[in-house]
Amino acid sequence: MRIGIIGGGLTGLTAAFDLTRRGYDVILWEAEPRAGGFASGFGDERWEWPLDRFYHHIFQTDRAVLELGGEVGAEAYFPSPSTVIWHEDTMAPFDSPLAALLYPHLNLLEKARVGPAMLYLRLLRRWQPLEAETAEAWLTRTMGERAYQVLWQPLLEGKFGEDYRQVNMAWFWARIHKRSKALGYYEGGFQALADALLQAVRRADGDVRLRAPVRAARPLEDGRWVVETAQDATPCERLIVTAGPQAALRLLPDLPAGYAAQLGALRSLAAMTLVLALDRPLTRGAYWVNLPKSIFPFLALVEHTNYIDRAHYGGDHIVYLGDYLSETHPYYTLDKDELLARYLPYVRRINPAFEPSWIRKSWLFRQSEAQPFTPVGHSQRIPPLRTPCPGLYVANMSQVYPWDRGTNYAVEMGHEVARLAMEDAPTAS
Numbered sequence: 407m408r409i410g411i412i413g414g415g416l417t418g419l420t421a422a423f424d425l426t427r428r429g430y431d432v433i434l435w436e437a438e439p440r441a442g443g444f445a446s447g448f449g450d451e452r453w454e455w456p457l458d459r460f461y462h463h464i465f466q467t468d469r470a471v472l473e474l475g476g477e478v479g480a481e482a483y484f485p486s487p488s489t490v491i492w493h494e495d496t497m498a499p500f501d502s503p504l505a506a507l508l509y510p511h512l513n514l515l516e517k518a519r520v521g522p523a524m525l526y527l528r529l530l531r532r533w534q535p536l537e538a539e540t541a542e543a544w545l546t547r548t549m550g551e552r553a554y555q556v557l558w559q560p561l562l563e564g565k566f567g568e569d570y571r572q573v574n575m576a577w578f579w580a581r582i583h584k585r586s587k588a589l590g591y592y593e594g595g596f597q598a599l600a601d602a603l604l605q606a607v608r609r610a611d612g613d614v615r616l617r618a619p620v621r622a623a624r625p626l627e628d629g630r631w632v633v634e635t636a637q638d639a640t641p642c643e644r645l646i647v648t649a650g651p652q653a654a655l656r657l658l659p660d661l662p663a664g665y666a667a668q669l670g671a672l673r674s675l676a677a678m679t680l681v682l683a684l685d686r687p688l689t690r691g692a693y694w695v696n697l698p699k700s701i702f703p704f705l706a707l708v709e710h711t712n713y714i715d716r717a718h719y720g721g722d723h724i725v726y727l728g729d730y731l732s733e734t735h736p737y738y739t740l741d742k743d744e745l746l747a748r749y750l751p752y753v754r755r756i757n758p759a760f761e762p763s764w765i766r767k768s769w770l771f772r773q774s775e776a777q778p779f780t781p782v783g784h785s786q787r788i789p790p791l792r793t794p795c796p797g798l799y800v801a802n803m804s805q806v807y808p809w810d811r812g813t814n815y816a817v818e819m820g821h822e823v824a825r826l827a828m829e830d831a832p833t834a835s
């Protein structure tokens with residue numbers, strides 16, 4: 407019984423890990439030279455550790471990824487860096503009950519509404535009723551118009567762009583419900599987690615093929631699926647596709663119309679990070695700075711080395727300027743120097759002393775289908791992992807819900823899709 411997996415991100419790797427351990431013959435195709443997908447890293451000759459292309463951390467509540475990491479020898483450690491909100495040229499933390507109490511841009515009456523509402527979201531277990539309402543409506547009603555404008559509207563607009571008003575409250579609940587002050591990271595970055603999983607799959611005789619982009623997968627008359635690359639065509643009894651919804655549609659031209667329409671209707675924004683290696687710090691100890699898109703051309707400034715020791719990066723101070731945007735946005739197709747020219751004046755707004763000469767090196771990363779869009783009633787629109795085609799499973803970030811996509815949920819989904827494939831194919835060869 408051969409099971410094919412397209413995609414070596416954390417969903418595909420987790421499924422491969424489970425299936426190889428149960429004795430299935432697994433082939434995994436990954437287009438990139440490294441495993442890890444969105445969580446993969448890149449290197450520099452001065453660095454000891456690779457750096458995530460897109461900033462990553464996990465929460466203490468992220469049980470699935472912590473457990474799997476433990477099984478493959480990748481243990482997370484948990485510093486407690488500072489997360490701040492930029493408002494009217496000042497930065498103040500809002501990452502603990504005490505920080506919220508001391509937050510300077512809300513008055514006591516406003517805080518008296520925000521605090522209990524946050525506590526309610528932390529304690530509430532049933533998210534389902536919340537998805538009938540937009541986050542904007544719920545937050546404005548419970549916390550007040552001004553608290554919404556100062557704290558949450560910039561976050562929603564930054565994440566979802568012009569359609570942010572339609573995002574449902576269950577998505578917002580999930581962010582508050584699961585968050586921990588301490589944030590987990592891996593020695594060697596998230597690439598180390600992906601590599602540890604990859605090695606475990608290979609040790610169990612899984613065939614992981616890197617630099618192996620799949621062109622298409624088609625059903626055969628005998629019920630199997632054939633996976634086509636530039637080099638070969640490989641038949642599989644079962645096939646798991648972990649590419650994003652639009653990419654999966656391109657890979658699977660023979661999907662039934664109903665399922666294809668469901669998959670095609672899932673919308674996402676792309677992600678872009680401009681990474682700077684600086685010769686000195688930029689902020690006074692802040693790890694994560696949430697920024698208003700009404701003023702800044704990026705959503706977050708993340709000073710990674712205020713979280714992780716810069717000794718691992720040859721002494722560089724690492725800063726990400728990150729954004730989510732539509733692929734039609736004019737900035738999405740700019741090259742690195744054009745983007746630097748647009749972004750750097752705003753870096754000076756964070757630290758007026760900043761000079762471009764502080765930059766030793768910079769990198770630009772962008773990728774489509776990075777932030778799924780979750781409007782009201784979203785749960786009813788998510789296609790199931792088990793497609794109507796026997797033996798075919800689709801499992802991608804847009805099927806993670808109500809949680810915001812994350813490595814923990816990629817691992818949960820990888821376990822689940824492997825379980826489904828085994829349920830439909832109970833005997834390993």
Ligand SMILES: Cc1cc2nc3c(=O)[nH]c(=O)nc-3n(C[C@H](O)[C@H](O)[C@H](O)COP(=O)(O)OP(=O)(O)OC[C@H]3O[C@@H](n4cnc5c(N)ncnc54)[C@H](O)[C@@H]3O)c2cc1C
Nearest residue numbers: 413415416417437443444460462463619620649812813816
């Ligand atoms: C900006 C940003 C910040 C994030 N921050 C965090 C965070 O702090 N914490 C956290 O836990 N999560 C974070 N995430 C989310 C996390 O990275 C993802 O949820 C997770 O990595 C998704 O894994 P996946 O395997 O489902 O998808 P992917 O990582 O997208 O993996 C899919 C894989 O399929 C491959 N593929 C696609 N098409 C083909 C093809 N035709 N042939 C072969 N291979 C193909 C791709 O190359 C890719 O490797 C962040 C994501 C982004 C974009």
